[in-house]
Amino acid sequence: MGKKVSMQQIADMVGLSKYAVSKALAGKGGVSAKTRERIIETATQLGYFKQQKAKRSAGEKPKPSAAASAGTGHGFEAGDRAVVAVLMPNVRLQNMESGFWSVIVNGIGYALSRLNLGMLILTEQTAEHLETLLKPERLIGVIGVGEISTPMLLEVQRLGLPFVLTDHEDPLVPSDAIFASNMDSMAALTGHLLALGHRSFWFLGDVGFSRSFADRWLGFRKTLEEQGIAVNLLTDRLPLSGTDREGNIRFLERKLDELAAERLSWPTAWVCANDEIALAALAVLEEKGISVPGEVSVTGFDNIGESQQASVPLTTVHVKKVQLGERAVAALLERAREPDKPFEKISLACELVIRSSAAGGREA
Known part of the structure; x- marks a missing residue:
């Protein structure tokens, strides 16, 4: 087991007292929503909730924690409490190792714990055994986290269970859905780059990857076209994966080599559909000796933990992941x-986070 994560470590990272951290993790009042979000995200990043789960598995008594006590993995015993099932198929890195999805799940756990409700996480990828799994007594309903296949959603619907989706929707299976304000937030980020003087852009992200990517692309494109900047779908949009960092690195290396061979330049602003893609872009630019932000500005989206710790801290959009989870619980109830x-369809506002990876463009 790795080094023990203490509440004091979390407090030191967020710049707060251990008392404030303890209150937030125990689900007590007196801590603002924004502060609670920071604490839970930092605790997730450090592995605090995994540590609590490991202690329970080993028979130790962990310190009280709202998100952890609501269950963050298989084998959670809800006792006499009513239970919410969290459906998070382990596809496309939708798991508790993710700096994005795990924080949403911990937000769900936090909200359920405050209501004295239990949580059961299911990582099934097919509908075959779903009916058997979704039979605990006092099951309130299901929260889907990330992409869920249509057959699985149809099975949940057939079972007559209330359900809510986060960061996903399916046109064949109507439901309540909770999203970040992807389009408006990407429009704000693109507007920031325009204000810095950039006039040449790439959008890095496969719009077919998720509804969120498609909405972010629309916000990007609309903002540029409103400013009279034409967007070429063939050359200005690079279909990068939202999860395959190594594959994205290889793609971008080939792309830059091709442009260099043809003595063509690349845009000064690389607008990435999420932080994972932006981190791949930073790695390639650093390897090629291209200065960020001197020659190229790079932006991300989501504000995962790595975005602040990157070699050049990322300008990005902060998605309120804990609150996405909390709002999903409220919508399900x-x-x-x-x-x-x-x-x-509920859209939660995001915040632009200005760091070092974006500056004035060469065109300025």
């Missing part, structure tokens, strides 16, 4: 109380 009300 509303759906359970009012099963016939119209479905809702």
Whole structure:
């Protein structure tokens, strides 16, 4: 087992007192939503919740923690409490190792714990055994985290269970869905780069990867076209994966080599659909000796832990991942109380985070 993660370490990283950290992790009041988000994200990044789970598995009594006590893995015993199932198929790095998805799940756990509700995480990838798994007594409903296949959603629907999706929707299976404000936030980020003087852009991300990527592309494109900057779908959009960092690095290396061979330049602003892609871009630019942000500005989206610790800290968009999880819980309970009300698509505001990876363009 790795080095023990203490509340004091978390407090030191977020610049708060150990008392404030303890209150936030125990689900107590007196801590603002923004501060709670920072604490839970930092605790997730350091591996605090994994440590709590390991202690439970070993029979030790862990220190109280709202997100951890609600269950962050298989084998959670809910006792007499009503339970919410969290469906997070282990595809495309949608798991508790992810700096994005794990924070959403811990936000769900935090909200459930405050209501004295239990959480059962399911990582099934097919609908075959779903009915057997979704039979705990007092099951309130299901929260889907990330991409869930249509057959699995149809099975949940067939079982008559209330369900809510986070960062995903399926046109064949209507439901409540919780998203970040992807389009508006990407428009704000693109506007920031325009204000810095950039006039040549790449969008790095496969729009077919997720609904969020598609919305971010639309916000990017709309903002540029409103400023009279034409966007070429063939040359200005690079179809990079949201999870395959090594594959993205290889793709970008080939792309830059091809441009160099043809004595062509690359854009001064690389707008990435998420931080994973942006981190790959930083690695390639550093390896090629291209200065960031001197020659190329790079931006991300999501504000995962690595974005601040990168060789050049990333300008990005902070997605309130803990609050996405909390809002999903609220939406599920509303759906359970009012099963016939119209479905809702809920968009949570994001925040632009300005760091060192973006500066004035060469065109300025």
